[in-house]
Amino acid sequence: MESQEFRRFGKEVIDLIADYIENVRDRNVLPSVEPGYLLKMLPEEAPEQPEHWHDVVKDVHNTILPGLTHWQSPQFHAFYPAGHSYASILGSMLNxxxxxxxLSWKASPVCTELEVITMNWFGKLLGLPEEFLNCSPGPGGGVIQGSASESTLIALLVAKDKTIRRLNIVDHIDDEDEIKPKLVAYTSDQCNSSVEKAGLLGSMKIKLLKTDANGRLRGETLKKAIEEDKAMGLIPCFVTATLGTTATCAFDPLYELGPICNRENVWLHVDAAYAGPVFMCPEYRHLMKGIEYVSSIVTNPHKWMLVNFDCSAMWLKDGRDIKRAFDVKRIYLDDTENNLNIPDYRHWQIPLGRRFRSLKLWTVMRIHGAEGLRKHIRSQISLALHFAKLVGADDRFLIEPEPSMGLVCFRLKDGDKTTQQLLENLTRKKKIFMVAGLYRTRYVIRFVVCSALTTKEDVEYSWDVIKIETDLMYTNLIHTLPQIKTMDEILSREMYEKLQ
Amino acid sequence: MESQEFRRFGKEVIDLIADYIENVRDRNVLPSVEPGYLLKMLPEEAPEQPEHWHDVVKDVHNTILPGLTHWQSPQFHAFYPAGHSYASILGSMLNxxxxxxxLSWKASPVCTELEVITMNWFGKLLGLPEEFLNCSPGPGGGVIQGSASESTLIALLVAKDKTIRRLNIVDHIDDEDEIKPKLVAYTSDQCNSSVEKAGLLGSMKIKLLKTDANGRLRGETLKKAIEEDKAMGLIPCFVTATLGTTATCAFDPLYELGPICNRENVWLHVDAAYAGPVFMCPEYRHLMKGIEYVSSIVTNPHKWMLVNFDCSAMWLKDGRDIKRAFDVKRIYLDDTENNLNIPDYRHWQIPLGRRFRSLKLWTVMRIHGAEGLRKHIRSQISLALHFAKLVGADDRFLIEPEPSMGLVCFRLKDGDKTTQQLLENLTRKKKIFMVAGLYRTRYVIRFVVCSALTTKEDVEYSWDVIKIETDLMYTNLIHTLPQIKTMDEILSREMYEKLQ
Structure with missing residues (x-):
């Protein structure tokens, strides 16, 4: 493709994207395809001869779009948001x-420096303690990773390396192989799967501690686990606390966990993948009380902060730890260390190569401004509260736990099976998309305000769809069971469950 | 930013990109900035109020472009290429x-299925044995990762898990902690830094075995190392062979390493990050002789195959291994396994989230066609050979080892210090960018044909720059040392080195 063609086709793609976003509300959020649909539609071999761009575009319309789950649809309420904004797309195009x-400062100075700058900007917006930032006099700093999974794995590996070094020096244990099997990591039973996976990948035992009634890992629980393990000769090494759990958006009390970790020389890592950006709004900062005890923190602008996937922001209180753990030298990677707090980021991550990801974080912060970003966060929270109000007014439903951020968990009073049936019916109809969660072993439906396009009317539409489906479910029940005449009888949980 | 604005600004960015590429030849490949330059130019805080896109663009011109090392410049000959094509950019824009x-099939069916299809296409183009492909009846398959580093780390971790499971069953060793410290990985002293790092991250001893005179890891060397380690009670687990080393683009003989690994139950992983795409051209397939012994292979379309970073293609002979090692279940990630050879890719990688990266691999293969891609590879090799011819005609220089693919390693006969001085002078002038390598402990300059824009004239220009700089270096030498009158005397290595 020549430059002149790119000018033409590129502009057509801009329109294609704008058209898609403008009209995404009209599509079913879930696609109507069966597994293997695309394998049947596309050829089995790459074309031998070059094809025309317009033939590719035809296939985008006929084969790609029909197989999409539309994460940007205002009726997408599953998982957590996939960040999206025009400002971010422009930044990504520049990249x-x-x-x-x-891969080093010299390989493109601006790539390293804009990352330092944007991570300082973002850290300041969140109200992080200064020591986490590159602009502080200390060894702390921020870095953009690909995902919270990667960030958590890195934190675990650095903690492992640091603990081994400490035991080498303090306790004169020279044999790493003696230490490694004794290391233990802790997190809560509400942790994201990526935290458990970090233990698996990083070869460290990881214990999923029981949370309290509100899904929070409490200090007492951690303290007890650490004491028990130490008594058994194990070495506590790493804790991941969550600010905004995936299931119910619960916030672990850092002010309880932090002092214990500090006392025990345990690395405290914070997974704030989804909820982190809320700290841009001062009224929510009490939820990160105790942040000063933390060794590392990760939050994903690519979730709730309008930045396109992937862009995972991680800060460390001491960047020297990471460099010590991951440094591998090569003659072709010669980069002279400088004293300007400009890190060699390749030591801060798993891959050697680095994309210029700060560009989109930069364009988003500039085009929206701190004010615009806060407005976005607050508006999504208020939409979630509006949804909760609608659900709360229908006495067939229970909201549990309390709504948190953009997430509302709810269920039918009738119980797990009915609730699961409702979610399955809704998913089959493809008009709105939600996924399940667990709260105190109860099956709940998670409703998350995800798309930046979502309005009050969209939320009301989603609620209408849920209500109608619920009506229908109970009506069908009446028809299939003629001996039962009243809704009251239907609502008897025991009876309904027999039907499942 | 509203939709209408995006339509306007997006099209301006398309022109900005086309302008940049059309004129990149006129820029110095290396930037003229000092560390910290951007920190001085940009504000210390994110803007409170939204800014106008045109103000961002002004900063792109005034602050971003001046700090770039221009990887797409025809005078960029460092490292290995960073893939770039208009077709890829369009695919990336769609993403x-x-x-x-x-993150699952249901989260967007097309994302999983297009990845299966494009990885089948690409694997077939490379002439990989069918068992590596999803379209085969067996359990093999391809997946797109972010980097070769990530792919190699994953392969090592899966090998570790598989070995532990085998020893559990076969040798009835139940205690993982007894096995883990005994596991050993092998690679060559020419391996990429990412391979060594994989051992570090994956907590496995890794031995960098001595290569032969041509930078290749030989079967005899591996066999001896394995035997010695087994005699010491260690457990050989994982080998990374390289097809196209970073320093000199050497190819390890898989036909020697493979049978040993198979016999010893050792996982053989192949790092063909740069050179892999050459196997699209049948005349180079002898360099992967023995590929049928391999457990996993990675090559980066984002290097030499016109796909923008990041897109790392990895195939496994048995995808069940990876799923067994990495599976972590969650209720919100419910995805029912199907029998159609459509993998749950989230088990195949470190992160949970996945970008729709196959789009750009798809657009590149369609817009260029297999024929266009082969032409690109062959043309870059012939440009490298043209450069080698120019260097070879100047008797101040030596080419060592033989040119391989797009890489030519050369040095001044005068020795390491002179060669290093030449490279430093050239880098200081910023007209062309190359980095150093080591060949048989000698300092060599690596010249790689990287940019897809590079022409024969560009190669000749680069050579002229090198020749003039060499002339200048020797002339300066004459002036600073008036007692030495002739070039012959200067060329005496001992004398010249005294001056350094």
Missing amino acids: DGLSIIG | DGLSIIG
Whole structure:
């Protein structure tokens, strides 16, 4: 494709994207395809001869779009948001257009420096303690990773390395192989799957401690687990606390966990993948009380902060730890260390190569401004509260636990099976998309305000769809069971469950 | 930013990218900035109020572009290429515009299925044995990762898990902690830093075995190392062979390493990050002789195959291994396994989230066609050979080892210090960018044909720059040392080195 063609086709793609976003509300959020649909539609071999761009575009319309789950649809309420904004897309286009790989400062100075700057900006917006930022006099700093999974794995590996070094020096244990099997990590039973996976990948035992009635890992629980393990000769090494759990958006009390970790020389990592950006709004900062005890924290602008996937923001209180753990030298990677707090980021991550990801974080912060970003967060929270109000007014439903951020968990009073049936029916109809969660072993439906396009009317539409489906479910029940005449009888949980 | 604005600004960015690429030849490949330059130019805080896109663009021109090392410049000959093509950018734009996260089939069926299809296409183009492909009846398959580093780490971790399971069953060793410290990985002293790092991250001893005179890891060397380690009670677990080393683009003989690994139950992983795409051309397939012995292979379309970073293609002979090692269940991630060879890719990788990366691999293969891609590879190799011819005609220089693919390693006969001085002078002048390598402990300059824009004239220009700089270096030498009158005397290595 020549430059002139790119100018033409690129502009057509801009329109295609804008058209898609403008009309995404009209599509079913879930696609109507069966597994293997695309395998049947596309050829089995790559074309031998070059094809025309317009033939590719035809296939985008006929084969790609029909197989999408529309994460940007205002009726997408599953998982957590996939960040999206026009400002971010423009930043990402610049990244692709310039196409550099920032594997060292010299490999593109601006790639390292804009990352330092945007991570300072973002950290300040969140109200993080200064020591986490590159602009502080200390060894702390921020870095953009690909995902919270990667960030958590890195934190675990660095904690492991640091603990081994400490035991080498303090306790004169020279044999790493003696230490490694004794290391233990802790997190809560509400942790994201990525935290458990980090233990698996990083070869460290990980214990999922029981949370309290509100889904929070409490200090007492951690303290007891650490004491028990130490008594058994194990070595506590790493804790992941969650600010905004995946299931119910619960916030672990850092002010309880932090002092214990500090006392025990345990690395405290915070997974705030979804909820982190809420700290841009001062009225929510009490939820990160105790942040000063933390060794590392990760939050994903690519979830709730309008930045396109992937862009995972991680800060460490001491960047020297990460460099000590991951440094591998090569002559072709010669980069002289400098004293300007400009890190060699390749030591801060798993891959060697680095995309120029700060560009989209930069364009989003500039085009929206701190004010615009706060407005976005607050508006999504208020939409979730509006949904909760609608659900709360229908006495067939229970909201449990309390709504938190953009998430509302609810269930039918009738019990797990009915609730599960409702979610399955809704998913089959493809008009709205939600997924399940567990709260105190009860099956709940998670409703998350995800798309930046979602309005009050969209939320009301989603609620209408849920209500109608619920009506229908109970009506069908009456028809299939003629001996039962009243809704009251239907609502008897025991009776209903027999039907499942 | 509203939709209408995006239509306007997005089209301006398309032109900005096309302008940049059309004129990148006129820029110095290396930037003229000092560390910290951007920190001085940009504000210390994010803007409170939204800014106008045109103000961002002004900063792109005034602050971003001046700090770039231009990887797409025809005078960029460092490291290995950073893939770039208009077709890839369009695919990437679609990914950003649609902005889905393919964390399961249901989360966007097309994301999983297009990845299966494009990895089948690409694997067939490379002539991989059918058993590596999803379209085969067996359990093999391809997946797109972010980097070769990630792919190699995953392969190592899966090998570790598989070995532990085997020893559990076969040798009835139940205690993982007894096995883990005994596991050993092998690679060559020419391996990429990411391979060594995989051992570090994956907590496995890794031995960098000595290569032969041509930078290749030989079967005899591996066999001896394995035997010695087994005699010491260690457990050989994982080997990474390289097809196209970073320093000199050497190819390890898989036909020697493979039978040993198979016999010893050792996982053989192949790092063909750069050179892999050459196997699209049948005349180079002898370099992967023995591929049928391999357990996993990775190559990066984002290097030499015109796909923008990041897109790392990995195939496994048995995808069940990876799923067994990495599966972590959650209720909100419910995805029913199907029998159609459509994998749950989230078990195949470190992160949970997945970008729709196959889009750009798909657009590149369609717009260029297999024929266009082969032409690109062959043309870059012939440009490298043209460069080698120019260097070879100047008797101040030596080419060592033989040119391989797009890489030519050369040095001044005068020795390491002179060669290093030449590279430093050239880097200081910023007209062309190359990095150093080591060949048989000698310092060599690596010249790689990287940019897809590079022409024969560009190669000749680069050579002229090198030649003039060399002339200048020797002339300066004459002036600073008036007692030495002739070039012959200067060329005496001992004398010249005294001056350094």
